[in-house]
Amino acid sequence: MSNTDFSSQNGAGGPPYANGPSQNPVALQPPGPGYMAHQTPYNPMQAKGPMPPGPGLYNSGPYQPIPPVSSNQALPGQPMLKRPPMGPQHSMTPPQSASPNPGSRIPPAHATPPPVSANNYQHAPAWQYGGTPPMGAPPSMGAPPPMAMPPLRPVGNHMTSSPSLATPQASSAEYRATPPVFHNAMQPLGPPTSLQGYTQQGSAPLLMNPMAAPHSYQPVMRAPYGGPPPSVRPTPPTTGPPMGNASPPLGPKTDAGPLPPQQPGPPTRHMGLSYPSLPPGYQNTSAPPNAATMQHPVQPSTQPYSHPPPYQQLSAGPAQLSPSLSGLSLQSQTPEALRVVNLLQERNLLPLGPVTPPTPCLPQDLQKINCHPEVFRSTLTSIPQTQSLLNKAKLPLGLLLHPFKDLSQLPVVTSSTIVRCRSCRTYINPFVTFLDQRRWKCNLCYRVNDVPEEFMYNPVSRSYGEPHKRPEVQNATLEFIAPSEYMLRPPQPAVYLIVLDVSHNAVETGYLDVVCQSLLENINALPGDSRTKIGFITFDSTIHFYNLQEGLSQPQMLIVSDIEDIFLPTPDSLLVNLNECKELVQDLLRSLPQMFGKTMETQCALGPALQAAFKLLSATGGRVSVFQTQLPSLGVGALKSREDPNQRASAKDIQHLSPATDFYKKLALDCSGQQVAVDLFLLSSQYCDLASLGCISRYSAGSVYYYPSYHQQHNPAGVECFQKDLKRYLTRKIGFEAVMRIRCSKGLSIHTFHGNFFVRSTDLLSLPNVNPDAGFAVQMSIEENLVDMQSVSFQAALLYTSSKGERRIRVHTMCLPVVNSLSDIFAGADVQAITCLLASMAVDRSVTASLSDARDAMTNASIDSLTSFRTSVLTIQQPGLLAPACLRLFPLYILALLKQKAFRTGTSTRLDDRVFAMCQLKYQPLAYVMLMIHPALYRVDDLTDEGALNVSERTIPQPRVQQLSVEKLSRDGAFLMDAGSVIYLWIGRNCNPNFLTQVLGLPNYAAVPLNMNMLPELDTAESQRTRAFVGWLREQRPFFPILHVIRDESPLKASFLQNMIEDRTESALSYYEFLLHIQQQVSK
């Protein structure tokens, strides 16, 4: 995640936003409609801990040398002019029915966008590992497969030498004879005419030390190149280089020497246990001493990619080639991801910093433009060729998406023609193949399509005839401004409806003050335009509407007491234009908390209130925010308490995880049909049956917030948390009437979706609202064998209406290699994504079957995959519990899941807490889910600036992540546990007095209050460091984690200790016991 402040990205208060219409200063290009792009500088380098600062790996984009054309560049803070009209007005054509018709369009725009370069994203730091030698791990693999493979993107080979040959259409177009430069799309500037230039093109920009570049190519390899035209794109070896960066860079790597097959890894590693006889890789290409000091093994990485096998096949005889190539693969060493780890012997498995996702082993130029893992992530970064292979690996195949994530840089394209495949409607993306200048081949269905005339013009370089350099083909994540074909109806305005519980119980908690205050403060920051509408409904045993029509001197309350048959008293004036009636709205908000101060009504008719809300919004669609404090007791949708508190801990199996009534689900489906989303804020101290109530949000693509034991006085921490969340909620970006379609290459199909939405067809999600904090997960299955494919692609296209009333399409495309060996699949396993997907699956399982079933399934998942690894991949059997390095954290995460609130048994867990945790597991994006599952523990009493990050002039110390075991706690220290939605600061009994005084401002340990939620702002270096660190942790997520300072006597100590997942509890195994259990099962 980018470390830019969330509030600055989304808060409505002023700072420029890069990725939203509402916040986006949009560039003007004076002459007519056309193409636009803008970007704000993105400081990728500081985004990730382990990244060395400096020119980014990703910065090698070709655009840097091009001076940005200023007229279109939206620098942050530089206000941009109005977007020009995009042509013909919204005819109410159904989306997708009208085919883009380039002929009638105004010719391509003349404005030049700024460099829409590839550096949107920072690269995973350890990309170079991805290039560790071709894996074919067992040396017996023989000649490298790439030889036989067709070029992934045979761009160059199909290049037409003369424009007139291009396509029949070329004649009709004023086709200027630009030289058919179809060389590597990412390297448009590189004039790699020489051999050297060519071979370096993929890798050179990535090298931190340019000296190393030449060494990354074997001299032998050069021979076949002969004199390749600059247009050949390197093709990946299919079974090729493993992606091995499951562990972050761990210090200097010295595999230059031929002697030990050394790999980066913790010092305690058992290197090459299973491949002891493997010769060290790349002996003949061993890096020079200067390269050896580099952090990443650059040379192995570049090697597999820098030679294009297909080209060699063309230009050189196999006889010439094979010795060098086979030599290559035979001498491969075990990739880091497959390094065998004996879990029983190695205790310290956690990486120093955050766990980084593996990098797919694609050619570098493709990988460079691949979708960022925070947006689009696959559980297996190497897709198995067949379903049976996938079954053998026993790992789940799925995608994790965060499609509407706040991005600090997002290219936006305005074009009257959105180029899509004619048969599968895939948007053109970086992974398509240009057969020649006039035709492109869809990477999902392999249909050959024509390139529209308009697409021939490249607004970036203002040149004609370079469709492969258009931003659409240069960015895996981008946004289109959709023409009217994508509208079923005119884009809806932003409509917000606030539904407040005002029964006695609700007033008692005092939440009304906070909500009204927060709304008052943020009323100008609500995303929207001049059409924004707002309305209010309150309810107890009756439903109260508020007439806010312009011209009234004060808001008028209309009470409907007939909750059996709800109707709208004055349909027109209940939803009012926010700008025109702002004063009335503010009046209402100021008086609302007092209005119900003395209410004695204890009943609460949530169901009818929701029905009223639905009726009110069904004409326009919009967002309903429901604040609810108790079990609904009146009218339709009334619920009964289903929880028996005495059974919480003892019950064998948890009941009542599924809804008690389908009222909320049916209403949610109705809402979904009318583009209404319902967000639920549950502030209650008693059981509220979230399992039933949550359905209203779940199927209408809303979100659920839950504040247990909320009370104005008794729970100040909860109030603060609620306030902060509410601010974020009110001001964050929002997309209305959205649909998301996930397409994937032929042969793959979507199995199941996880998240909050309604599935409208096999690949289409209906999302009445989409918010930047929503994550989705998708299980995939392989229906047809993916033989003959080198890579597969996934495309998620999110069509939404921005709060400014623009129809936009955000498209993410990810490309992954296809492999045919189990070891490659294991090498590409992404343990975090697997864990999250399993968690989502387990939630489903516990609802449809039972909790114990789900727990067993999770345990079995780890057992099965490790068994499969042991039997199918390992060639040499050894005692112990062996796991590949990339899956070394798998059992730990599974154990953490078993001890997570959602799935734990034996510990008293409130049903609502459990259900809420389940909701979050399904709905939160991966990064936050991982913290919920496996909190991060840091020692903070000795923070230093060593290795600190520098973010916007603040220094943020980076302590190392500790294992979650009490044994790591020492009494003379202070430890910070970041559990996602809550942060604990544990103070040891003999804590360094310096820390107490300098950070907490307390004289001694005894003075630590039992209920402390803030760090005082002291003017000491220690305090600044600690606060900077806590602040930085908080900025990384969209919700506000409360900080609890705890000591031994604190009531919260129990929940702190429950997060110590490596320890034994009365009802759950310790990590070591769990490993023994798995080992026992594995070796059966």
Added chain:
Amino acid sequence: MICNRCLCSMVQLSLSYKMWDEVVYLNIHPLSLQIIAFDELKTDYKNPIDQCNTLNPLVLPEYLIHVFFCVMFLCAAEWLTLGLNMPLLAYHVWRYMSRPVMSGPGLYDPTTIMNADILAFCQKEGWCKLAFYLLSFFYYLYGMIYVLVSS
């Protein structure tokens, strides 16, 4: 045994001459509808909400017809045929008992029907039942003709 069956068949024939065909046809009809419907869902032609709305009302009639059928066999003391139908009857009861929480009649929940496992299961169930009903149709037809001929 055969005598017995003839007897019952005769009883049934006297009850309603054409019932055999029609009842089975009635049964087959909603089923083929269901299979087509699931196929439509899979191929993305229809909204699952609409689809479930059309399918759900068909479920109970199908089950009731089958129950009625079994009762008829019971009346006719047609034990073999009844025995053949009992497993399906039991399955229907179980299936309806374990349906998702729904206020209306029916089995199919639009929010879960698009789940590949459930969709595949429903489709498979439809095909199996269709096969069963078709086979029974011919068996009953045979029974009827046998009775007609031998009487």
